[in-house]
Amino acid sequence: MERLGERIGSGLVVGDLIVLTGPLGAGKTTLTRGIAEGLGVRGPVQSPTFVIARTHPSLVGGAPLVHADAYRLDSALELDDLDVDVDGSVTIVEWGRGKVDGLRDTWFDIEIERPVGSVEGSAEDLDLDAPRVVTITRVDA
Template identity: 40%
Template structure:
């Protein structure tokens, strides 16, 4: 899928918001500036977040809870994680059953979320973004609606 500009990237996030539910994990992979946080911002806005969602680069985990959003969401940025063992300290396993997890830089923890909807963004020469998706069984019907 080609995303023409930042607005199209955020719009994809908004379309995902209609389909997500607690217990889902979406990973967002790609180079700096590819649009990972833009997808997350579009999704969070469509779930009810007013104002701009900050990038969780320094906080690592940015939680959102009702009434701020429809259901709990953890926006996670693993860019600063040096060792996958550090992920256990973040408490994501406990939150996974009742929250949506949005994970940026999942390549810092390979194989950690095997059932995630894995979205990868690449920057094309003309500045557009190319999105590829690895769609697990639990997402196949929903992904067709994108």
């Protein structure tokens, strides 16, 4: 996931918005670590679950990375209230599907799917090395 993220990150520019969707443990933050590496921003990149958004400045004179977690947010308005600089950064929003409308005219929706180890599908049953299916879609509002 990190190598894929590096490839994605190397092609992103200021103003790009990425929405990451996938179940708990799918690799959203791992993919974001790779994107951060590709952008050349200062880390470490960790899940922003409890702080909601973290900003990582560029180490190479490029775009900073804003990494947000919208799991506990109800709408784009709440995300907008965080005063995230979507015009001056690359912004990644985990759990952001349906919550970024109005922030940008276009964005990339990245969905990560992974198999689970049992019929119940609990997070404890996940195989960390199991392959994932990653679907990247450009969304035009």
